[in-house]
Amino acid sequence: MTTVAVRRVDVPLWLTVLAGTTLWIVAWFLALPLSTWLAFDVLGLDPASQLGQAVAFFLFDVPKVLLLLTGIVTMVSFLRSFVSPEKVRGALAGRNAVVGTVAAAGFGIVTPFCSCSAVPLFIGFLEAGVPLGVTFAFLVASPMVNEVAIVLLWGLVGPQLTIAYVVAGLVVAVFAGLLIGRLGLERYVEDYVWKIRAGSVAINDRPTLSDRTRDAWRSTVDIVGRVWPYVIVGIGIGAMIHGFVPTELVVQIGGPGNPLAVPALVALGVPLYSNAAGTIPIIEALLGKGLPVGSALAFMMAITALSLPEMVILRKVMKPRLLATFVAIVAAGIIAVGYLFNFFTA
Amino acid sequence: MTVRVEVLGPGCRRCTKLLELVRDVALDECPGVEARYVTDPVEIVRRGFFMRTPALVIDGTVVAAGRVPSRREISTWLAPHHIPLEVHP
Numbered sequence: 346m347t348t349v350a351v352r353r354v355d356v357p358l359w360l361t362v363l364a365g366t367t368l369w370i371v372a373w374f375l376a377l378p379l380s381t382w383l384a385f386d387v388l389g390l391d392p393a394s395q396l397g398q399a400v401a402f403f404l405f406d407v408p409k410v411l412l413l414l415t416g417i418v419t420m421v422s423f424l425r426s427f428v429s430p431e432k433v434r435g436a437l438a439g440r441n442a443v444v445g446t447v448a449a450a451g452f453g454i455v456t457p458f459c460s461c462s463a464v465p466l467f468i469g470f471l472e473a474g475v476p477l478g479v480t481f482a483f484l485v486a487s488p489m490v491n492e493v494a495i496v497l498l499w500g501l502v503g504p505q506l507t508i509a510y511v512v513a514g515l516v517v518a519v520f521a522g523l524l525i526g527r528l529g530l531e532r533y534v535e536d537y538v539w540k541i542r543a544g545s546v547a548i549n550d551r552p553t554l555s556d557r558t559r560d561a562w563r564s565t566v567d568i569v570g571r572v573w574p575y576v577i578v579g580i581g582i583g584a585m586i587h588g589f590v591p592t593e594l595v596v597q598i599g600g601p602g603n604p605l606a607v608p609a610l611v612a613l614g615v616p617l618y619s620n621a622a623g624t625i626p627i628i629e630a631l632l633g634k635g636l637p638v639g640s641a642l643a644f645m646m647a648i649t650a651l652s653l654p655e656m657v658i659l660r661k662v663m664k665p666r667l668l669a670t671f672v673a674i675v676a677a678g679i680i681a682v683g684y685l686f687n688f689f690t691a
Numbered sequence: 692m693t694v695r696v697e698v699l700g701p702g703c704r705r706c707t708k709l710l711e712l713v714r715d716v717a718l719d720e721c722p723g724v725e726a727r728y729v730t731d732p733v734e735i736v737r738r739g740f741f742m743r744t745p746a747l748v749i750d751g752t753v754v755a756a757g758r759v760p761s762r763r764e765i766s767t768w769l770a771p772h773h774i775p776l777e778v779h780p
Contacts (some may be wrong), residue, residue: 348692386773426757426758430741430742430757431741431742434741434742456742459703459704461701461702461703461706462701462703462730462742462744463702465701465732465735465740465741465742465744466735466741466742468732468733468736469736469742472736473741537733541733541736541737542737543737543738543739543741544737544738544739545734545739546738546739546740546753547753548743548756549752549753549754550753550755550756550757550758552755552758552760556758556760556761556764557758559761560758560759562762563759564705564759567704567705567708571704577761605709662733
């Protein structure tokens, strides 16, 4: 690119935000009439037919979910830019096991997480004197309670199951943290981790509100840009399940008659990591076809909390025994949640 | 003396994005300036960047931490190291 002096017009922040919000609201209220019009008038489908219902459902759910994702992820990313990771860590360092573990599981929600940040996070926590169990509670809660999964659950399945998912996720995180803290597994952390001494750094970065907004919007574009194909494919498959998969089949394979359904779904969730976007619409459809709530919850939690790439990365800081214990405890917790919910909702 | 530009990040998407941006600006405005990409989690923590990645460090000064700055910001920070275009007809 050759350098050409272009005078950029600076649009004030409030104007951009106002325009964006207006566009969002207009799109939100247009989604339903537009989808019905497209399905029944343009495509000429019969509103009473199964195919017509499936297409209308697809055309309405896709924009609804994408709009929800865009709006919520932008807001969460913006608010997150004010959270100081050092302060979170400091707050966890001096606590006793129970308080610290509960707080860590809670903080896991407000902190962004990707599997690549698991190792620096692990080292940084232990180096600052955060107990091992508390560190693990954070490591379990952070990927499980993430905004993409929550938005999709809320938008597609409804608030009840979303709340159940968040609460169950926090309970599993606290349980795993307390248990690992009790087991005294410190010697199974790779030895070099204990020798690391972190320096402190003067950060000269004072982003303005408009810097924060722009960064939040950029990361939203990045996240939504990555997940939208999965959302569309997932909702498409979900729509087909709605229309064409017989309820008896789902009940027979995943229902209470098959006691192995919960562990099988948990095992299936491991390789599906980070694909909450594509799987939640399918889970929603299966729920409608009689998949028990506990099985659906366990499946969801396994998808977000147990991930193969994360395990490979964590092997750098944990000896195999600790890694195996961690995975086993989280898996057991998730399976227990599945059975408990199946039992109490049956 | 050449300027030392470092991008710190354990390999996440936002980190590679910042690296690309910095390399792009450097290529346009100060050719010859190389950005070093620090991905080693131990070095990142040791230097005090706990959960503050991606970060951009220019000559030892942390100019951005925990976010991807805009092209314009990066250009401003690199401005003292710009190599002026000499071709003027």
